[in-house]
Amino acid sequence: MKFENVIIIRDKTRLEQLIERFNSKAQAKFYIESSGRDFAFFESEHHTFYESLSKIKTSITDGLKYKVINRSFLPTYMFTAKDIVLVIGQDGLVANTAKYVNGLPIIGINPDPKRYDGILLKHAPNDLKNLLKKMLKGTYDSKQVTMAKATLNDGQELLAFNDFYIGADSHVSSRYSIEYKGIKEQQSSSGIIVSTGAGSTGWLSSIFNMTNNISEYFHNESRCSNKLEWNANQLVFVVREPFLSKQSQTNIGYGIITENTTLKIESNMPTKGIIFSDGIESDFLNFNSGSVVDIGLADEKANLVV
DSSP, rough: OOEEEEEEEEEHHHHHHHHHHHHSSSHHHHHHTTTTOHHHHHHHHHHHHHHHHHHHHHHOOOOOOEEEEGGTTTTOOOOOOTTTEEEESOOHHHHHHHHTTTTTTEEEESSSTTOOOOSSOBBBBHHOOOOHHHHHHHHHEEEEEEEEEEEESSSEEEEEEEEEEEEEEESSSSEEEEETTTTEEEEEEHHHHHOGGGGGGGGHHHHHHHHHHHHHHHTTOOOOOOOOOOOSSOOOEEEOOOOOSOOOSSOOOEEEOOSSOOEEEEEOOOOOOOEEEEEEEEEEEETTTTOOOEEEEEEEEEEEEE
């Protein structure tokens, strides 16, 4: 299938979000400067983003058409096999986009290397013209990234590029039953994190950092490692802060999910139970009493152009 379109995915800049919040740039500036912060930071970031976006648009030639869509339209936009997906923004936008494009090639463009780490944003705006030529010739390289899938007993599904959070939507105990490798128990915790290889350097790594710090305090020289390859057909789950009581156990705290081993969780939360992916709390499934979720490997793979 020949590519015909470049779909540019972007998010609002922080300046645009401030203007939206305070109704005008002048009011946003007054608020920021009144709190002792430098408004020029937001203006500079905004300007740099639009400079990069302009370079991208002028690089799209060779008969290709382009369309710019905002992140908020991702869940409803209808992508086709003729589309090249281009993400310009921060790393999290690549993760959020990958869940909706059905394996289409994704080009990550870092608009501001001085501010953004760019772990998933492997290209600069000036790279795009040559990269698109390679894609039209079919000579480009891509990297397959394993994703996770949550499937509820009512048929609803959600994908994760980095990780899932399963638990309560506020700082209260998450109550549920968990089943792994034939063992089932009741738990009360701060929720469960399920991480992909791509996400293992994010939220999961902070959990391992905490574990290692505690181990070092008690003179335990063994250290936990969260290293997982992006294309590995494995996921890692960790129970956060499990609480031991007469009604809750802590035997299942960590495990590996594979093609043959899934994780099953049944909610015991009357209200406010949720499952969200990749840190996007607005991208969630309700997970209240009566809901059962199976967490496993997704059939879909993210396809990052390298």
